[in-house]
Amino acid sequence: MESEIYRGSPVITRYPEPILTKDDVPYESNLTFNAGIVKTDDGYLMLFRNDYGCTKEEWESGKRFKGTNIGLAHSEDGIKWKVDPEPSFELKQLGVDEFVRCYDPRITQMGEDFIVSFAVDTKHGVHGGLCRTRDFKDYEILSISVPDNRNMVLFPEKIGGNFVRLERPMPVYSRDAAGKFDIWLSESPDLVYWGKSRLVLATEDVPYCNDKIGPGAPPLKTDKGWLVIFHAVDIDPSRGKNGWEDSWKKRYCIGIMLLDLNDPGKVVGMSKRPLMIPEAPYELSGGFRDNALFPCGMVRDEKGLIRIYYSAGDAVVRMATAKEEDLLKLCTEAR
Ligand code: BMA
Numbered sequence: 482m483e484s485e486i487y488r489g490s491p492v493i494t495r496y497p498e499p500i501l502t503k504d505d506v507p508y509e510s511n512l513t514f515n516a517g518i519v520k521t522d523d524g525y526l527m528l529f530r531n532d533y534g535c536t537k538e539e540w541e542s543g544k545r546f547k548g549t550n551i552g553l554a555h556s557e558d559g560i561k562w563k564v565d566p567e568p569s570f571e572l573k574q575l576g577v578d579e580f581v582r583c584y585d586p587r588i589t590q591m592g593e594d595f596i597v598s599f600a601v602d603t604k605h606g607v608h609g610g611l612c613r614t615r616d617f618k619d620y621e622i623l624s625i626s627v628p629d630n631r632n633m634v635l636f637p638e639k640i641g642g643n644f645v646r647l648e649r650p651m652p653v654y655s656r657d658a659a660g661k662f663d664i665w666l667s668e669s670p671d672l673v674y675w676g677k678s679r680l681v682l683a684t685e686d687v688p689y690c691n692d693k694i695g696p697g698a699p700p701l702k703t704d705k706g707w708l709v710i711f712h713a714v715d716i717d718p719s720r721g722k723n724g725w726e727d728s729w730k731k732r733y734c735i736g737i738m739l740l741d742l743n744d745p746g747k748v749v750g751m752s753k754r755p756l757m758i759p760e761a762p763y764e765l766s767g768g769f770r771d772n773a774l775f776p777c778g779m780v781r782d783e784k785g786l787i788r789i790y791y792s793a794g795d796a797v798v799r800m801a802t803a804k805e806e807d808l809l810k811l812c813t814e815a816r
Pocket residue numbers: 515584585733770773775795
C-alpha cells in the first residue's frame with residue numbers, strides 16, 4: 482500500500498465547523514468524540530463519549546483522565562446541539578463491578594426503543610455491549626459479549642427473522658500480527674443471545690489498510706443494499722509524535738461498502754479507495770490523537786443527503802455530507 486498515495490473521495494463535503502466540542506458541555510469535559518446519532522420524528526439525538534479530568538498540559542506532566550461518561554445532546558437540525566445538564570450515563574449506574582469504562586456509543590432506533598451499543602473495558606478484557614433505553618436515563622443491559630470485541634453496530638430492522646449486528650472481535654492467538662482485526666456479523670432472535678457469526682470483510686480486502694478495520698455507524702438501508710461505513714487503520718513506523726501521546730503511528734481513514742439487503746453477510750461492493758482520509762488541517766493536528774477519523778453515526782437528512790458524523794483527532798465531533806447516489810456509485814463501480 483506504500484506505493485499509492487491515497488486521497489479522500491471528492492464526493493464528500495466537510496461541514497466547516499465542529500458539531501460538538503468540550504466547550505458545549507456543561508459538566509467536566511476535555512474530549513467529546515465518537516458520537517452515535519439518530520434522527521427521530523422530533524429531531525436529532527446524540528450520545529457522545531466524554532473523557533474528563535485531564536488537559537493537554539496536565540497529560541504532559543503525567544496526569545491521566547479521571548474517567549469517561551456518555552453525554553446526551555439534542556438538536557433540531559443535527560448541526561446546532563444542546564447538551565443535557567448531566568451525563569446520560571456513568572458506568573457505575575450500570576451496576577456491574579467488573580466494568581472499568583464504557584465508551585464509543587452507537588444508537589439504533591427500533592420503534593419506541595433505542596438500542597445503544599457500546600464498548601466496555603473490564604478487568605478481564607474489552608467487551609461489546611448492547612442496552613435498551615426509551616428515555617436515555619434508564620438503561621437495561623441486554624447483552625455483553627465475551628472478550629475481546631467492540632465496535633458493535635445494530636441494523637435497524639430484523640433481517641431473515643433475526644436481529645443482526647456487525648462487530649469487530651480482536652483475535653490474537655494463532656495470528657502473526659497483533660492487529661489485522663476484521664468485520665464480523667452475528668444474528669440474534671432477541672438481542673440477548675447471539676450466534677450464526679461469520680466474517681464479512683477482512684483487513685486484506687481493504688487496499689488502504691495494513692492494520693485493522695471496524696464497523697462505524699449502524700447500517701443505512703438503501704434500494705441497492707445496506708450502506709456501511711467503517712474505520713480502516715494503517716500503521717506507518719515513520720510517524721512520530723502526533724497529538725498528546727509521545728508516539729502515534731496509526732492513521733484512521735473511513736471506508737464504505739454495500740451489503741446485500743437480504744443477506745447482509747455478503748458484500749455487494751466496496752470502494753477500493755478511502756471515503757475520507759485525515760486531510761483537513763483540523764484532522765491533521767490539534768487533537769488528542771491526530772490522524773484519526775472515527776465515524777459512529779450516519780443518517781439521511783430531511784433533504785435526502787447522507788450525513789456522516791465522525792470524530793477528528795479523538796477530540797471533537799464533526800460532520801461531512803455526500804449524495805446517496807454518489808456513495809452507492811463508489812461501492813458498486815469500485816476500481
Ligand atoms: C480505537 C478506539 C477508539 C478511538 C480510536 C482512535 O482503538 O480506542 O475509541 O477513537 O482507537 O484513537
